[in-house]
Amino acid sequence: MSRNPLPEGAQDIDPATVRFDDVSMRYGRAPETLRDLSFSLEPGSFHFVTGASGAGKSSLLKLIYLAAKPSKGLVHLFGQDVSAVPLRDQPFLRRRIGVVFQEFRLLEHMSAFDNVALPLRIEGRKPDSYRQDVAELLAWVGLRHRMHAMPATLAGGEKQRLAIARAVVNRPDILLADEPTGNVDHEMALRILRLFVELNRLGTTILIATHDQDLVARSGMPVLHLDGGQLTRLGSEP
Numbered sequence: 460m461s462r463n464p465l466p467e468g469a470q471d472i473d474p475a476t477v478r479f480d481d482v483s484m485r486y487g488r489a490p491e492t493l494r495d496l497s498f499s500l501e502p503g504s505f506h507f508v509t510g511a512s513g514a515g516k517s518s519l520l521k522l523i524y525l526a527a528k529p530s531k532g533l534v535h536l537f538g539q540d541v542s543a544v545p546l547r548d549q550p551f552l553r554r555r556i557g558v559v560f561q562e563f564r565l566l567e568h569m570s571a572f573d574n575v576a577l578p579l580r581i582e583g584r585k586p587d588s589y590r591q592d593v594a595e596l597l598a599w600v601g602l603r604h605r606m607h608a609m610p611a612t613l614a615g616g617e618k619q620r621l622a623i624a625r626a627v628v629n630r631p632d633i634l635l636a637d638e639p640t641g642n643v644d645h646e647m648a649l650r651i652l653r654l655f656v657e658l659n660r661l662g663t664t665i666l667i668a669t670h671d672q673d674l675v676a677r678s679g680m681p682v683l684h685l686d687g688g689q690l691t692r693l694g695s696e697p
């Protein structure tokens with residue numbers, strides 16, 4: 460059953476988790492980085508975003524996690540036109556989106572455990588209420604034994620999995636991951652893919668930006684391909 464059942468007579472509400480209508484985006488006065496993108500991600504779907512370096516993959520993700528605004532067109536999240544959501548309400552929208560950043564953005568002065576617990580502390584939860592959940596999540600990503608380690612002492616694949624744990628700890632509706640296998644070997648990349656597939660099975664909508672064609676091919680999931688800022692291909696890789 461849907462988490463947010465529609466009220467009667469509300470069948471016209473857009474059920475997509477993400478919908479772009481003719482969206483363009485530019486940095487300052489530079490030429491448009493993204494041009495005329497239209498697509499939607501249905502709840503519970505799993506997509507990749509591919510494209511050469513500079514094609515605009517990270518920029519597309521920024522539009523979804525509200526770190527950038529379109530210069531043209533509309534971005535809808537969970538059926539809401541983002542441009543119509545007052546600034547004070549945007550954090551509530553943002554909380555429904557988990558992000559694994561290309562450069563991790565772990566807090567170096569905090570242990571692995573505290574990095575993962577941080578989003579819950581920010582929500583005002585007390586340590587007693589989340590200690591076990593955080594420990595279980597760290598075990599799920601294979602970091603039980605590294606729980607008290609500082610990020611600087613973790614290997615690339617461990618940092619990657621820590622960033623994933625932090626992104627999903629408050630059970631976001633959508634998980635965005637930017638090049639999540641960029642720093643790990645093939646075996647670790649497959650392990651990380653399995654984590655995403657499992658999360659997706661639990662109902663999380665997934666969007667992963669990647670260069671890793673092997674990962675895309677193995678997953679068999681559909682692809683949004685960016686070329687020069689335009690969406691040139693939709694559907695599964697051959």
Ligand SMILES: Nc1ncnc2c1ncn2[C@@H]1O[C@H](COP(=O)(O)OP(=O)(O)OP(=O)(O)O)[C@@H](O)[C@H]1O
Nearest residue numbers: 486489492510511512513514515516517518519561
């Ligand atoms: N903060 C910024 N200010 C100005 N230009 C930017 C900024 N971030 C990205 N760009 C430019 O926007 C374009 C798309 O960059 P983006 O980072 O989205 O590409 P990408 O597909 O994620 O590349 P990569 O595979 O290397 O991560 C590039 O030309 C880049 O130089």
Ligand SMILES: [Mg+2]
Nearest residue numbers: 516517561637
């Ligand atoms: Mg990028």
